[in-house]
Amino acid sequence: xxxxxxxxxxxxxxxxxxxxxxxxxxxxxxxxxxxxxxxxxxxxxxxxxxxxxxxxxxxxxxxxxxxxxxxxxxxxxxxxxxxxxxxxxxxxxxxxxxxxxxxxxxxxxxxxxxxxxxxxxxxxxxxxxxxxxxxxxxxxxxxxxxxxxxxxxxxxxxxxxxxxxxxxxxxxxxxxxxxxxxxxxxxxxxxxxxxxxxxxxx
Numbered sequence: 001x002x003x004x005x006x007x008x009x010x011x012x013x014x015x016x017x018x019x020x021x022x023x024x025x026x027x028x029x030x031x032x033x034x035x036x037x038x039x040x041x042x043x044x045x046x047x048x049x050x051x052x053x054x055x056x057x058x059x060x061x062x063x064x065x066x067x068x069x070x071x072x073x074x075x076x077x078x079x080x081x082x083x084x085x086x087x088x089x090x091x092x093x094x095x096x097x098x099x100x101x102x103x104x105x106x107x108x109x110x111x112x113x114x115x116x117x118x119x120x121x122x123x124x125x126x127x128x129x130x131x132x133x134x135x136x137x138x139x140x141x142x143x144x145x146x147x148x149x150x151x152x153x154x155x156x157x158x159x160x161x162x163x164x165x166x167x168x169x170x171x172x173x174x175x176x177x178x179x180x181x182x183x184x185x186x187x188x189x190x191x192x193x194x195x196x197x198x199x200x201x202x
Contacts, residue, residue, distance in 0.1 A: 027114060027200065033201050056083065059082075080100040081099040125142060125143065126190055127140060129141075145174040148172045153167035170193050171194075
């Protein structure tokens with residue numbers, strides 16, 4: 001076979017393989033940015049008590065990253081939870097609970113679709129602003145520790161550069177000890193479950 005025939009064969013092979021490789025790539029090919037929000041639910045427990053405090057709230061996030069392979073993406077996520085009527089004390093509805101995390105995340109696309117699995121680890125912080133019974137002004141307490149995130153999501157392509165992204169996720173934040181005016185809560189762990197809708201741009 002002469003060189004011309006070999007060249008033509010290689011060109012045809014590349015032409016056939018390239019569309020298949022492109023079809024395997026997720027929507028987030030290259031550098032991507034995602035932002036979204038949705039409802040959330042938090043459960044707060046501690047090592048020194050059997051009581052579990054829970055409340056609904058709002059969640060917000062921003063993610064950005066790049067493509068590592070046809071099925072794996074690496075990124076950074078900034079996640080936040082906010083509840084303005086958190087009742088840490090009985091009959092108290094004036095408290096504010098906030099939690100945020102900054103994590104390195106991995107998105108894995110197991111099939112040739114927009115379905116992906118998310119996992120990550122990073123730093124987390126929880127803030128409680130409460131008005132204890134008998135106190136005249138609110139008090140803010142903070143705890144900092146390690147956070148983990150995981151979930152299942154789907155990218156629905158709207159255009160060549162934009163996708164609508166839905167995610168069912170959970171964030172676990174070990175925010176350490178929280179010192180309140182009337183008590184000390186040791187080893188606070190916040191478990192946040194949330195359903196979000198966002199936009200992904202690449």
